[in-house]
Amino acid sequence: MWYYEKKLQYPVKVRECNPRLAKYLIEQYGGADGELSAALRYLNQRYTIPGKVIGLLNDIGTEEFAHLEMIATMVYKLTKDASPEQLKEAGLAPHYVNHDGALFYHNSAGNPWTAEYIQAKGDPIADIYEDIAAEEKARATYQWIINVSDDPELNDSLRFLREREIVHSQRFREAVEILKEERDKKTIF
C-alpha cells in the first residue's frame, strides 16, 4: 500500500497567474510522456519483471506520483482564481466549458489520457528500453516547456523535474546491465 506525506518533493513557486503556461504544463500531467503515464507504466511492469529490478520500478514509479503532484500544483497555482475571460485569452475556453477550473488528465492539445500511451510487453529488455525512452522523452518535453515559459521560479522546479528524468534514465540503463549479467545461469538438474 501507499502512504501520503503532506509535502511536495520539491518546492513549487509560481510568480504570477498565467493560465497559458498551465495549458502547456498539462502535457506532463495527462500527456503521453507525462508523469501519470510514467507512474502507471512502471508500477504495472513491476509484476512481471525479474526480481532484481522490481524494487527499482516500484521506487521510480512511486517517485513519479510525487512529480505528478508537483505538476498539479503548478497548474493549480497558475490558474487559481483566473476569470473565465483570462482562461479564454489563454486558449482554455474549451477546457473551461467542460471542466470549469478543475484539472483533468489530458494533454496540452486536450486529448484525454489513454492507456495506449504505455506499454507492457512482458519481455524485460523491451520493457526497460521502453522506460529509458520514456524518461528521455519526458526530459525533452521539460526542455520544450522551459523554452516557452517565462516564469523563472517555475522554471527552477521544471529543471528539477528534468534532472530527475536523467537520474531515472541512468538507473534504468543500469537495470538493463543487471538483466544482461550471467549471474543466475540456469542450473540443469
Add this chain to the structure above:
Amino acid sequence: MSHTKTMPPEYYAQLEQIQAIDFVIVELNLYLDTHPHDYQAIQQYNQCTYESKRLKKQFEKQFGPLMHFGRSYSNYPWNWDDTPWPWQV
C-alpha cells in the same frame, strides 16, 4: 469566511530542510536498488533516515501531522486534514 491561515517563515524553512534530507534518501534509495552491496551508501541512507525522522518529529510538533494512516500522531481535535495542503501553500 476565507481561509487565510498564513504559514510562518519557519514552516517553509523547516519544510525545505525535510525536503532536502528526504531527497538525499530518494537518491540513495534508487542508487541502492541497482547497487545493493554499497556498504557506505547504506550507512549514509540509514543516517539520513535517522535525521529525517528527527526533523519531522520537530516539524509535526509545530505544524501537525505529516502523514496519515498511523504514520504520525494526532492532536485533539483531529488535525490531519487541517489546511493547508501541499499544493496550497
Add this chain to the structure above:
Amino acid sequence: MSHTNKKYWYPYVSPYDPCKPITVKSYPTPPQLYMGFQPPNLAQFETPKQALFHGTLWPALYSKYDKRGDET
C-alpha cells in the same frame, strides 16, 4: 568520463526556405548517456539542500539546462 553536454549539427539550407534559416542546430547529450554503471563513491554535493536544488546527489549526473537561445 569527460564529455560535452551538447552536440551541434548543420542542417541543409535552401534559398527557398520561407523562415529565417537556423544554420547551426544543437541537442543536449546529458551525462547518463556516458556514465555506464555508476561507479561507487562518486563525489556528492556538499549539503542536502545543494543536492535538492540540483535535482541529483551527484555532480557527475547533473545536467544544466538553459532556455534555448540563452546560451552562446
